Amino acid sequence: MPNDTDPHVHGAATGHAAAAAACAAVPLPELGVIAVSGADAVTFLQSQLTNDVAHLGAAAMQLNGYCTAKGRLLATFHQWRHGDDVMLRLPREILPAVMKRLSMFVLRARASLADVSEAWTTTGLLGATGLARRAGVELPATPWTGIVIGDARIDRVPDAGGTDRFLLTVPARSPLPAWCGELARLPSGVWWRSEIEAAVPTVFAATQEKFVPQMINLEVLGGVSFRKGCYPGQEVVARSQYLGKLKRRMQRAHVDDEGAAIAGDVYHSGEPQPIGTIVMAAASTRGGTDLLVEGPIDRLQSGTLHLASPTGPVLELRGLPYDLFDPTA
Numbered sequence: 001m002p003n004d005t006d007p008h009v010h011g012a013a014t015g016h017a018a019a020a021a022a023c024a025a026v027p028l029p030e031l032g033v034i035a036v037s038g039a040d041a042v043t044f045l046q047s048q049l050t051n052d053v054a055h056l057g058a059a060a061m062q063l064n065g066y067c068t069a070k071g072r073l074l075a076t077f078h079q080w081r082h083g084d085d086v087m088l089r090l091p092r093e094i095l096p097a098v099m100k101r102l103s104m105f106v107l108r109a110r111a112s113l114a115d116v117s118e119a120w121t122t123t124g125l126l127g128a129t130g131l132a133r134r135a136g137v138e139l140p141a142t143p144w145t146g147i148v149i150g151d152a153r154i155d156r157v158p159d160a161g162g163t164d165r166f167l168l169t170v171p172a173r174s175p176l177p178a179w180c181g182e183l184a185r186l187p188s189g190v191w192w193r194s195e196i197e198a199a200v201p202t203v204f205a206a207t208q209e210k211f212v213p214q215m216i217n218l219e220v221l222g223g224v225s226f227r228k229g230c231y232p233g234q235e236v237v238a239r240s241q242y243l244g245k246l247k248r249r250m251q252r253a254h255v256d257d258e259g260a261a262i263a264g265d266v267y268h269s270g271e272p273q274p275i276g277t278i279v280m281a282a283a284s285t286r287g288g289t290d291l292l293v294e295g296p297i298d299r300l301q302s303g304t305l306h307l308a309s310p311t312g313p314v315l316e317l318r319g320l321p322y323d324l325f326d327p328t329a
Contacts, residue, residue, distance in 0.1 A: 023127035025168075025176070025183040026191040032092035032117030033169075034099050037085045040109040045086055048102060048232065049077070050213055052225035056081060061146050061155035061167070063200075063223035064088075065213050066098065071236025072209040073216070074098060076202055076223065078167065080146065080155065089169075092117060093205050118172060124191035125154070125166040128183060135179035139166060144222060152177055158221070158321070160197035193282035196290045199252055199320050201279050206263035214240050215294050216250045216279055220324055250279055251300050252320060256288040257313040266293050267312065269304040276305070291315070 036045055045053040050065040062079040075098045078089040090098060099113050106112070132139045139154060140146055146155035153169045170176060195202065201216040212233075213224050219241065226241060240246060266276035276295025284290040293315065299305070305315040 023131065023183060024125075024186045024190065025128075025180050026124035026126065026186050026188055028122045028124055028188055028191060030092055030188060031089055031122045032095040032115065033120050033122075034088040034090070034095065034102075035082070035085045035114050035116045036088065036111060037114070038109070038111040040111045041084070041086050044106060044109045044111040045079075046228065047230070048105060049079075050218070050224045050231060050234075050237065051079070051222075052228045053079070053086065054228070056086070059145055059147070061144050061157075063144065063218070063221055065203075065218055065223055066102070067213070067231070067233030067237065068209060069232050070209075071212045071233035071240070073203050073211050073213060073218075074101065074208050076218065078155070080153065080169075082153075087116075089122065089167075091202065091204055094203070094208065121170055121172050123168040123170075123176065123180075124188075124194070125168055125180070125183065126160075126190070126194060127163050128166055128180075129164045131182055132179055135177075137177070137179065139164075149177065150174075158198040158200055160194040160321075163194070165194055165198065189282055192280065193284070193290055196252060196280055196282055196292050197321070199250065199292060199322065201250060201292055204262055206261075207277070207279060210263070210277055211279070211294060212240050212248075213237055214246050215248045216292075217320075217322075217324060220322060247296055247298075248294060249297050249300065249324060250292055250294045252318040253291040253293045253305070253315040254284060254286075254288060254318060255291060255307050255313050255315050257307055258283065258289060260289040260291060260307055265308060266295055266315065267306040267308070267310045268295075268299045269306065270310070272310060275299050 056062050058081050064077045064079045065073050066075045075090050080087050103113050129139050140156040143156050143158045151171050151174045155167045157165050260281045262278050262281050264278040265274035268275045279292040279294050281289050281291050306312040
């Protein structure tokens, strides 16, 4: 198996660590941060990203995307305000290329982009609400909202399997809040498995330009605004939403095989060509691999899906934790 910092198949906790996963702190060094500064930072990002940056409040964290002119995602971000700056969190493996591309479109705007990954640390928190409350800290109750305590920012993200989840962002030289010392420390694969459980996708290098936002349910998760102005790919994204039924979606799955990795092919029974793509993969606590897979809705609702070939390991489809459609119903 790849090690726990490999974003393409994340290792997962087993045994005692798995049992502790419901109350844990998970360092995420594979995530980096871009700071967008300047008087025109908000208006510049508003013209480039899928979500409504202009109405991003100080207490909110936003899911956002960056598309090509053809509407294909180059990146997904966690986005928040830090003073007058706008912060974008994404995998470090794609950060330099994404920042370079965004910088090309600054033109006359009074905005600048900087890689500040070394200045910030990101830690996933699982099952932390009760522990924080006992320490006198009331964590956010609603996904995509946050609080700031001293130098620390704590944002809630969608729950996974009944476990509350948060992202803790602190300056690199600052310690974590004292109450976090009681949380078990687990490897990053535990967090990525929880992302799959929550069906919240991240675009990595291997999946850049493979998906229109709706293919990975980004608009269902609040990552797309259909009321804001234009951005690269906006016409394609809007047309996908309003002209006819959406034909491709993302779904959770499990496969009893440890060879699944992101961007891998998914086949439908009896068809010689791949019909879908693995969006994310993480080692499962019950063996095999937990997955997010994208494909045609009609194939996800009927027949059998296979990994890597028409006769490969069978995928067990699982229902989504939010309202979309359920092929197992």
